[in-house]
Amino acid sequence: IFEYDLKKIIALSTLSQLGMMMFSISLGLYELAFFHLLTHALFKALLFLCAGVLIHGAGNTQDIRSFGGLSLNFPLVTVCMNLANLSLCGVPFLAGFYSKDLIVELACQYSWGIFILLMMFICLSLTVLYSVRLTYLSFVGPYGGGTSISVCESDYSLVGPVVILSFTSLVSGPILSWLNFPAPVLIFLPAFLKWGALF
Numbered sequence: 001i002f003e004y005d006l007k008k009i010i011a012l013s014t015l016s017q018l019g020m021m022m023f024s025i026s027l028g029l030y031e032l033a034f035f036h037l038l039t040h041a042l043f044k045a046l047l048f049l050c051a052g053v054l055i056h057g058a059g060n061t062q063d064i065r066s067f068g069g070l071s072l073n074f075p076l077v078t079v080c081m082n083l084a085n086l087s088l089c090g091v092p093f094l095a096g097f098y099s100k101d102l103i104v105e106l107a108c109q110y111s112w113g114i115f116i117l118l119m120m121f122i123c124l125s126l127t128v129l130y131s132v133r134l135t136y137l138s139f140v141g142p143y144g145g146g147t148s149i150s151v152c153e154s155d156y157s158l159v160g161p162v163v164i165l166s167f168t169s170l171v172s173g174p175i176l177s178w179l180n181f182p183a184p185v186l187i188f189l190p191a192f193l194k195w196g197a198l199f
Contacts, residue, residue, distance in 0.1 A: 001130050006055065006062045009134055010047050013088065016127055017044070023120065024103045027112065035180050036099035042172050043087040043095055046165040050081035053158050054138065064137045071139040076159060078139050080166040085131045087169050090124070090197065098173035100124075104197040105187045121196060 003009050017040050024033040055062055057074060071078040087094035090101055107120060 001126065001133065004063050004065050006051050006064050006067075006134075006138070007048075008062075009064070009130065010044070010051055013047075013127070013130065014040075014044060016123065017088070019123065020100065020103065023107070027103075027107055027110070029103060029106055031180060032099065032103050032106065035176060036103060038176055039087075039095040039099045039173055042165065043084045043169045046080060046084040046162065046169050047088070049162050049165060050077050050084065053077050053162060054081075056158070064134065067138045068141045068143040069139070077162060080162050082135055082139070083166055084169055085135055087173075089128045089131050092198070093173075095169050095171075095173035095176075098177045101197055102177075102185070105189060105194070106185075108189055108193045108196065109187050124197065 003012065017036070021033040021036055021040075024030075024036065054067070054070060054074065054077060057077075058067060058070070083094070087096040090097045090104075092101075104120065104124070108117060
């Protein structure tokens with residue numbers, strides 16, 4: 001949460017998602033852990049590619065304090081990176097939602113104890129916190145004084161893979177879900193737990 005290095009923020013967020021996978025394995029949900037690994041690999045690769053374009057275009061600096069307002073110079077990369085960040089947060093109908101929400105709902109369905117559920121929801125909220133912080137400091141916040149080269153978006157060798165991975169981040173969730181789980185899973189939860197992950 002207090003890191004300013006762009007690549008370190010993305011790499012440390014991988015650790016939190018690995019924690020989610022280990023949580024799923026500890027509940028005996030092995031298939032869901034593997035499913036989350038697959039979807040996570042796609043949108044995390046997109047995050048790293050977007051970070052590479054931003055670092056290249058911002059004069060080889062990784063400090064997000066020197067970014068600020070990059071959405072004006074990098075509109076396509078901004079959209080793609082925000083798409084990956086939203087998928088990381090588990091926003092409905094993106095790739096991360098299909099795997100993460102299923103883990104959360106199945107964890108809530110079984111009575112594992114209030115402490116485990118509370119820790120899970122705290123970890124989910126921290127993921128949203130550092131993702132929103134990254135987006136704000138990089139794209140929305142005040143200009144940090146660093147140099148930025150908007151020419152990077154005209155280089156198709158940089159932006160082409162970003163666009164392709166953005167498309168896979170959109171469609172991989174439902175496709176992999178249908179391939180891995182052909183039979184629908186019935187989950188019975190009270191309304192406050194059903195909306196808990198979204199909040």
